[in-house]
Amino acid sequence: MKAVAPWVRTRLRTAPGPALALMLLVLVTSFLAAVFPRAVDAYEGEGMRHAMSSASADRSGIQMTYMPPFEYADGAPADVRDRELKPRRMDERYRRILAALPEPLHADAAQSAYGARTGTPLPATDSWLPQLDGGGPWFTLSTQAGLAEHSTLHSGRLPKATDGGVVEGAVTSATAKTLGIKAGSTIHVAPPDGQATLVVKVTGIVEPVHPERAYWSVEPVLRTPTHLYTAPPVPQPYWHGALLLAPEAAPKLLTVSADAEAYWRIAADPAGLGAGDLPRLREVIASVESGPLHAKLTSAVSPQMQIDSGLDDILLDFDGILSAINPVVAVAVFGVGSVAAIVLLMSGGLAAARRHSELSLLRSRGGSVPGIAGRLLAEVAVPVLPAAALGCALAFVLVPDGPPLPSLLASAAVALVACAALPLRAAYLHRRPRLHGERDDVVRARPSRRRTVAELTLLVLAMAAVVALRRRGTAGGEVDQLVSAAPVLVGGIAALLLVRLYPLPLRLAALPMARWRGAIGFLSLARAGRSSVTAALPLLALLVALTTAAFGGSVLAGVADARDRASLAAVGADARIEASDVLPDGLADAVRKVPGVRDVAPVRREFDLDLRDGVSENVTLIAVDPDSYARLARSTGFGAFGAGQLRKSTGPLPALASPAVAERLGGGESLVGAAGTLFSVRVEAVRVTTPAATSGDFLVVDAAGLPDRTPTTLLVTGPSASGAELKAAVRTAGGGAGVTLRSTARDGLTESPVQSGAERLYTVAVAAAAGYAVLALLLSLLQAAPERTALLGRLRTMGLTRRQGRRLLILESLPQALLAAAGGALVGWAAIRLLAPGIDLGRLALAAQGRLAAAGPVELRADSWSLLLPALAVVLIAVAVAAAQAWVTTRRTVTSELRAGDTR
Template identity: 35%
Template sequence: MNGPLLNGAWARLAREQRAPLVALAAMTFVTALLAVTVPARVAAGYDRAAGAAVSGQDVRVEARTDAATLGRFLPLADDVTVRSATWYDDLPADLRRVVGAPETSVGTNEMATAGPFLEPRLVTLAWDPGALKRVRFVAGTPPEDPPGDGPADGPGGKRGQEIQVAVSKAYADRFGYRPGTPLDLSGGDAGAPPRQGAEGLRARVAGVYVPRDAADPYWTARADMLWVRTELRGEGVRVHIGTALASGGGYWRLAHGAPGRRLTVSWRFPVDAGAVGRGTASGMAADLEAYRAAVRNRGDLFPCAVVTALDARLRSYAGQLRSGEAVIALTLSGLAAIAAGVLLLGAGMLGRRLGPVLATMRARGASLRQLAAPACGLPALAVLPAAAAGSGAGLLLDTGPPQAASACAVGALVVLVLALPAVTIVRDHGAGERGGGLAAVTGRRGDLVVARPSRRRLVLEALLIVLAAMGVVLLRGRGAGAGADPLIAAVPVLLGAATGVLVLRVYPYLLRALGRTMRRGPGIVAFVGVARASRQGVLGALPLVVLLLAAAVAGFAATVGAALERGQDRAAWAVVGADARVSAELLDRGAVARVRALPGVRDAVPARIVRDLRPASGPVRVTLIAIDLEGYQRVAPGRLPAHPRGALLSPAAAGELGTRPLTLSSPNFPEIRVEPSGRIDDFPGVPHGTPFVVVPFRALTGTGAVPSTVYVRGDPGTAALRGALQASLPPGLLGGDPYREVQVRRDVLDGMRRAPMVGVVQDTFRDAALLGAAYGLLAVLLVLVVEARSRGRGLAHLHVLGLTRRQGRRLAVVEIAPVLLSAAGAGWVLGLLLPGVTGPVVDLRPYTGGHAVSNHAADPAALPALLAVLLLAAATAVAVDRAFDTRHDLAAVLRTGD
């Protein structure tokens, strides 16, 4: 009989408390959902950034050797392919999982094509089986092995040194090559004296090809196989460089034709960016070092070395990852604390409504264990299924790889919510009918204004403040390399809690002062509203801490996000030096006029940048920057010292050259007199620490007074600038010149902001700010809804005394205003101070190209957003007051209260 009665009592109790139970279940579901999806999304962003960092990269085992050595160790083309399996087996296991099949190639040095050419033509002969499989022939046929080509025919074979090759359509169209065109390469390596046995090497074009897919990553490291590269070498000599593909028989002739011929043998392992994640990237650097040692220690082949650019990419990613983990941990920890506060608030509201029931049970002789059944069972009934459902829904959304921290966070929140009733029971009923239990029966109030904190509470609050201070000291001591350390995550929560304790200490005095002020006022609404706010207990002030943390998270996100954007803007200025920059080895004298005539250009300033100048004595090499100083001040205000009288020296140049007048020159540049007059720390486009000198453009004379760079003010189109650059190049300079460059500051800035890791950080800031605001509003709504019944009873008496409906709405806003304003103000100030408090941990230099980010001022648009949230909270109070308006049924409400 006890079972059905007990079940009936439980069901009746659950029905009576269905409103707080549903609210607690909903909040638990949302919190569990976010605890699974947000960390998974961040982890997926880390993985995408790792893949982007290594995209297009490779690991190459290379050797530069002569043909005699290559022919002795790897006489056949198949031997090169077989050797690739050995190098693949030597790869460390983790590195092997992220690289693709090996790609083998053998190529000569650049060789000059003999002929009556005005400008040298250099060609590299390459044996690359993978390239021949990725091209389509539009003329002729693929290169074939001549009959009888092989070891039995000796070094020369039946056709001497002639090799069939294929060239790209761009190369053939540039120089008029067709199938059957001979290439005389008997001159040997370009720029080097002919080697013994190099004479007689000839090639013949067998076919002309185009790539099947020009966007194939295979061509990233083989651009010369598709296009013609033009460079300025020596004293302004333009040379044209391309690559011709040879067949397998061509490999035999390269390896055995001329013993002294220099060859480059390469086994390339392309990196699969899709297989690289955060965990993989962290171990790739160590794997690369181990692989270098393994290749270097192989004694069964000629010396080889590992060549890759992955090291720099991985270091850059590691720096961005450490910085991102640090600032994201600071943000997500605050968000987790907000969620925990809201859940505790919901559980506390439920416990408050169960208080009279538990007090009655205790008065009738119930034990603490019997009290724990309804106190802990009802929250468990709401929390456990909701937590499971939220976690399952988060996994189904598949926002990224599941994180162990998500399960820990959900479990900790559930335990926290279920432990709160047990702690409350022991505190209120452990020593009999005292404290909260007696208050629940007798109706004794525990107003926040008149309540005196116990010694235990004072000790806990002091301990919390001390822990927050110690956390800040330890955090600043660890510096930028701390990464996602648990201490980093705890500091904002500790600071928020400590600030909340201080605000709660000041809050009663604020209410008392407001009460005395409003008592003298003409209206009744303000006085009654402050009086009702003063009668809230400690539980009613818990939303203050939640709102404070929400405002702190929003302020921190807005501050750091704005600082990052400002730092990237300054970094883009430092890279380009103006709104846009046009550069080449040399421009004609009309280049500035052409750029000024473009739509959107407001001003243009000429400059000449010459590298590797030397003084009359000493080994130092200096970069000379000749620029119109006054014009550049108009184009980029504040980038140069005001009113320079002469040359400006960088710190490195001043240390090497001194401060006396001197002369700089080079074999290709006339002498220029430099009279130092000041210092300049940096100049756009010049690496930090490089010795450089800035002089007025008018100091150049003769052939030296020709611009190589034009700095632009305005917003011209990139295509228009490229057209002006092409029109300003000296006659005969063709495409592919690496010294040509068009940089638009807006494009550089967009490139920085589109970086994957920057997107992860900015998206996390945005989501944390929005979720923090949503949780803050949810806390306000929860308090208003759960307390609506008791508030309705109080307002019913005031309505009888003449309180109008409009005054009731105003009263709802006044009641909640002290909590909102105190929490939002204190939290916002804490959020603005957090970047400075955390110090070197918030290191954003990896996202700005190494430029320091020191201006941690909040985005001006963030303050109106905060005010909008406060107004929304006030509107929520009015809406709840309207929904639970009891004016139409005063008699029923008053009878309930009497």
């Protein structure tokens, strides 16, 4: 018989609330599922581009050099060698090189350069040039193309080609200022081997455009002169500058330099690169260095061309960061994904329980299980599919970069679970008729053998995941699904265990309640015990969500602790004021008056203490005020000691030494220091670190026992001290001391966008897990709301007061809420304790490997706020919802509640 009205339209019109709630749930879940892979790809791609762009120019590009031979085997004339450096020939080879580079390696043509240069600097013989202790300046001669495009003319004109014995050149403004060169100056460059002198007339002074970029930075001497040093035993400095010749003058370099060479410097362009390009890009770089591309490039220039690049090391280091961070991130993704899936399944299960009577009536009137399931599927699909599509579209809009397939599959999985949960649960519950009023509660339910087998299987998987994580850890570089699911499996096992144990405390608590006066306590426990066995799913969702939130919060806390520790090790205190020589008088007193400063420890540091034992390893001498320095060491945790251990009574100075220094000095009196400033010390205590030197070897003594006690460093304690006011105090005192803040050092520890991106993802994961926990609790409470309302209405007819009604509903909701809260906190703590040995947070906290030692071991630790706040929120929300429901119910009349229908 044809239906009078379509099923889907009728259901959505009569019950729009549940459909809108499901639509909103699917929208949020689909958005999170779609945005996670795109966010990961976005920060990984940004991290790779950052790694390439922040590296030095000589490492982030490809360097190709070719030295034309003096003689050719085929007897070609000598001028053939000159033609090798002609601008047309150089430009032709440059274009061949660019054309040979395959995807995804892109050349930044604007910063790539080519030309010819002298292999070793050549001395200038002009007496008017400034001389240092090592003699007059030496120059590198370069004919790098593109000078006009990469500089602005400061004075004079750019060099041109000449036919005579004088070549024209230019210098940068920094070179001109340092070496006293002006437009019109003439510089004579004479090779040391006595070859003909080359006369260079400086026609112009240029100012580099973007001097920090590759054109000027691959060979920094082109823009800024540097110091070179004479040979030992007494190295003396002399200036090293660059003369920028016209490209047409390249053959002239062969007359003054036996090692003149042609070069092509290809700057890599990171724009447009994504994390998915990393494997292919590494293959290309390896092929360029020694592979088929190497052969192709050398054939375009010469078999003798040398090719070198630091890109492979940059990408290898970045790959190491990803390999260390991705497994840690996968734990958060698995946790949130599992919680979301459980909540979707729970929404379908609770909807099936809410509509049990309706569906039973359909079955009793001849409805088939497939027919009912099909109608429910069509009913659910109407709000679910548009919501899933909209959530995916929002993810694409907010994070436009990234591969589309993972996001589409994730949103499709969300839609599939949301659509299938209600029909499958309803089909399972109504596969056979059930007696009306048949009890199905947690107290009387007996787990079946199938459920026991499933729980034991899950227990085995959880044990295997924990053992694998503790043995292999997350530092292996590959994402292991079983290892990543370890916190979820631990939470699942705990939920199943608590569901089995749940009836026991209810039965025990009901015994004394039965003897107390009043029925509220006994009735609330009896009501809690009569809850359906479907309460296992909300409890599972709550425990997994709380475990994920606690785990994620602990990861963030461990990362923050590591950065705090590393920044403290880098600075030695909350702030460090340091001078190259000595600090001005009165600066310590001025710093003490700065608001927020708690304490100041004056320190004198000398980095070349001679222990007079013939060993050349550097030792830092640290002369301190024992009282202030002991307070600083105690507050920082770096080698705490008692101030009395450094105070001298008689004999040698008591000293605090690093283990290596203590071993070199032995246990007795030792004479240390340079000639003329010798003093005796005796090692009283050994510490691995100390605030003024958290790495390296050191010797700490009382400054009062040294002839020169003027401090060179002030270590300032006071987290709230203003950096601006500290710098103002330093400027007022004079002396040119520098101020280093711990907060600034901490900000610099997040070097890679991969770190900040992973942290943001973990923060979202914690928030999402907490949100799903609240949602699971609300769904479970709202599911029983109609039954509780009707019960309260009946009890009101029997004389139950409003106050007693509120107490009944609150006490009825407390057992499951307290069980979930206490179990979630306990399981979160246990999961962290179990999994901490296998979680490596070092590269997530500190991208630079060299800073890991200073920070110490970066381990996962239980964070009290992450454990207790979500658990407390669960209890408060449960009480608040029950109180609100009781208030609404007691405000309505008894007859209206009874007329609403009997839910039995």
